[in-house]
Amino acid sequence: MKKTLLTLDIILSKEIKYMLTEQNYRPGDKLPSERELAAAFNVQRLTIRGALNLLLADNTIIAKPRSGYYMAPGRILINTRDFSMDYRSAQTGQPLASTLLTFRKRRVGLRLSGKMLLPEDAVVYQIDKLLSEASEPVCLSHIYLPESVYPGLTREQAASDSILSLLAAGEQIQIEKSNQRVTLVYANEEEGRLLSLTPGAPVMKYKGLMYDSLGRLAVFFEQIMPNNRFAFLSPGKRPLH
Numbered sequence: 001m002k003k004t005l006l007t008l009d010i011i012l013s014k015e016i017k018y019m020l021t022e023q024n025y026r027p028g029d030k031l032p033s034e035r036e037l038a039a040a041f042n043v044q045r046l047t048i049r050g051a052l053n054l055l056l057a058d059n060t061i062i063a064k065p066r067s068g069y070y071m072a073p074g075r076i077l078i079n080t081r082d083f084s085m086d087y088r089s090a091q092t093g094q095p096l097a098s099t100l101l102t103f104r105k106r107r108v109g110l111r112l113s114g115k116m117l118l119p120e121d122a123v124v125y126q127i128d129k130l131l132s133e134a135s136e137p138v139c140l141s142h143i144y145l146p147e148s149v150y151p152g153l154t155r156e157q158a159a160s161d162s163i164l165s166l167l168a169a170g171e172q173i174q175i176e177k178s179n180q181r182v183t184l185v186y187a188n189e190e191e192g193r194l195l196s197l198t199p200g201a202p203v204m205k206y207k208g209l210m211y212d213s214l215g216r217l218a219v220f221f222e223q224i225m226p227n228n229r230f231a232f233l234s235p236g237k238r239p240l241h
Contacts, residue, residue, distance in 0.1 A: 008043070008047055008050075009047060009050030009051045009053075009054060010051075010054065012041060012043065012047060012048065012050075012051035013051040013052075013054040013055050015041065015051075016037065016041075016051055016052070016055065017055065017060060020060075020071065025071050026071060027071050027072065027073045027074045027090070027091055028070060028071060028073060028091070029070065029071045030067075030068055030069070030070050031061060031068065031069040031070065031071070033068060034048050034049060034052070037052075052069060056069075059072050059228045060072060072228070073090065073091065073133070073134075073136075073229070074090030074091055075090055075228075075229060075230055075231040076088070076089065076090050076096070076133065076138065076229060076230050076231070077090070077230075077231055077232075077233050078206070078230055078231070078232050078233065079233050080178075080180055080232055080233065083164055083175035083178060083210055084162055084164050084165050085141075085162070085163070085164055085221070086162045086164075086165065087131060087139070089133050089134070090133075091133075091134070095162070096131040096132060096133050096138065096139070097131070097132045097133075097135075098129045098130065098131050098132075098141075098159075099129060099130045099132070100127070100128075100129055100155075100158060100159040101128040101129060101130055101194075102126060102127065102128035103125070103126070103127055103128075103155045103158045103159070104125070104126050105123060105124070105125055105126075105147065106123070106124060106125075106126055107120065107121055107122065107123055107124075108120055108121070108122045108123075108124055112124070112144065112220075115220060116144065116146075116209070116217060116220045117209075117217065118146065118217065122146065122147075122148075123146070123147040123148075124144045124145060124146050124147060124220075125144065125145045125147060125150065125153050125158065126142070126143075126144055127141075127142075127143040127144075127145070127158045127163065128140075128141065128142050128143075129141045129143070130194055133229075136196075137194060137195050137196055138195070138225065138226060138229045138230075139195075139223055139224070139225045139229075139230075140191055140194050140195060140223065140224040140225075141221065141222075141223045142221065142222045142223070143163065143219060143220075143221045144219070144220045144221070145167075145218070145219060146216075146217060146218070148216075149173065149212070149216055149217075149218050150167060150173075153167075164219065173212050173218060174212060174213050175210045175211070175212060175218055175219070176211060176212060176213050177210070177211050178208050178209060178210040178211065179208055179209045180206070180207070180208035181206075181207055181208065182204055182205070182206050182232060183204070183205050183207075184202055184203075184204060184205075184227065185202075185203060185204075185205045185224075186200050186201065186202060186203065187199055187200065187201045187202075187203045187224065191203065191224050195224065195226060197226065201226075202227055203224050203225060203226055203227055204224070204225045204226075204227045204230065205222060205223070205224055205225075206221075206222075206223045206225060206230075206232075207220075207221060207222040207223070208220075208221055
């Protein structure tokens with residue numbers, strides 16, 4: 001059986017984590033400086049830095065350039081059985097703020113045809129939105145709605161924070177089943193720019209197909225998310241993050 005060697009930085013990382021728990025640090029709270037922690041634990045700053053790097057790696061804390069270390073924000077939970085796509089802040093419980101980037105009507109084309117299982121000349125609405133928590137961008141969302149299912153969709157409806165809830169009320173469309181998948185990918189330049197990430201940073205791609213009570217494809221979506229900000233919950237199973 002392989003044993004893990006407990007080095008000083010590993011021991012210190014556990015002690016710092018215990019301290020944060022005992023002193024009731026909350027998401028967003030700032031940690032003492034490296035100098036203060038080194039004095040408190042009577043070790044060199046280089047050793048403290050190694051312990052903090054371990055806490056960064058397991059997403060207990062985050063680092064802000066020229067500012068210091070902070071408790072990591074709570075993960076935003078996504079219930080895979082909830083079709084509203086109404087994501088809420090882990091801190092406040094309020095819906096994430098959204099900015100409409102794109103609203104247009106277009107033909108599916110070859111790439112989307114294979115993903116949506118629709119003819120290439122089928123017409124869909126493309127809705128691109130950037131979701132933010134406390135002014136921090138956390139999700140780039142691409143949603144495609146078949147025009148045949150949502151005739152007359154307006155820009156105002158697309159800009160709503162909860163598109164599916166709004167359409168369910170206005171068009172009497174009920175989502176009854178879905179196929180979803182989460183994969184690890186790497187942010188391209190546009191995704192990095194919009195999500196304030198370095199291009200090539202690991203991110204999660206959450207995508208899926210949703211069907212209404214008549215068996216029609218009602219929604220196809222692809223969403224790009226930093227891999228330390230969301231957790232996926234399926235009833236009866238442990239969160240996936």
